[in-house]
Amino acid sequence: MPGRWLTYCLAALAVLAVADAPPAAARPQHIVSINLCADQLLMRLADPDQIASLSYFSRDASMSNLAEEASAFPRNRGLAEEVMRYKPDMVFAGRYTKRMTVDLLKRIGVDVVELDVPRSIPDVEAQIRRVGEALGQEARAEAMVREMEARLATEDVSASKRPSAIVYEPNGYTVGAGSIINVLISLAGLENLAAEKGLESYSRLPLEKLVALSPDVLVVGDYRDAPAVANEILHHPVLSRMPRPMEIVSVPQRLWMCGGPDIFKAVEVLRQAADKARARQ
Structure with missing residues (x-):
């Protein structure tokens, strides 16, 4: 049938x-x-x-x-x-x-x-x-x-002092090497700790590991406040009591979900966070 x-x-x-x-x-x-x-x-x-x-x-x-x-x-x-x-x-x-x-x-x-x-x-x-x-x-x-x-030619990718960063998404996922997001993080003058630690594309990162890495910048999406169980980890109390000061920046997912000219708007948001983190160092 x-x-x-x-x-x-x-x-x-x-x-x-x-x-x-x-x-x-x-x-x-x-x-x-x-x-x-x-x-x-x-x-x-x-x-x-x-x-x-x-x-x-x-x-x-x-x-x-x-x-x-x-x-x-x-x-x-x-x-x-x-x-x-x-x-x-x-x-x-x-x-x-x-x-x-x-x-x-x-x-x-x-x-x-x-x-x-x-x-x-x-x-x-x-x-x-x-x-x-x-x-x-x-x-x-x-x-x-x-x-x-x-x-792209106007982007300064030679920053000698790169603050560290980690993208943290619902259910504890991060973004490592082999992704356009990793490229944009680098263009913004940040160092992606997930890529440095050998993580590829979308990978799980336990909260304990995030705390141990203690990045200068924590990148979250604009879905952080959406009512979902998957987002609860983004509100864990430990994120407000990290070992050292951490800049938390929200990048609207629409800016880097697809390849196109809007990805440079994501770079701008990340660069502002990088400047703030650099000022603290």
Whole structure:
């Protein structure tokens, strides 16, 4: 029975996919995004009339830097049948999200562009160029990359006196080497203790270990005050009684959740914390 249902769904979706399909060489005109990071690149690079729908979280101001702009576009929840109602000629998705939807769309021949998680500035720039090429908006993508490169050239990464820092997230997770966040911490003139201790990307860091490391700067997200059990560790009394003074800074998750020009706003927030910590030394 499940097999028959899947066959029926694929057949129905295939009919929708074939209908009104544009010429292969044409710039895509019915683009659907089911990924928050893709949403923001599309709104910056595509013509508005190229966008048919954005992801459900595109209007969430706590997660998207373009929440207000996203209100101009219909939203979707990433279901294959919902996506196909827009008769897309291209769908943008994340590498690790909505796998069932992505697999179904690929099986019926929909052009799906999957975005990976960038781990470096070159990764971010490559992703911007890739999206621009897919949209037929190469010039806009190149202009965005050039703007980022110009901004990067103004960053002073040679600070000889780098305060130490640790990112601490709900459930006691930290961010180490091999992540874009680690790169941004370095650009801000801070030394990521998690990376120095050999931790990779997202790793657990027990509270006792955090206390022992006693960083100059503790970086938390703006979800710190959200009512959730996972956030309770961020309010542990020990964080206010560390062995030595510690600067606590909140970086809105929307600033470094996705690769794009907004990551430099996160660097600015971190640099201010680095300056305060440096003044204490």
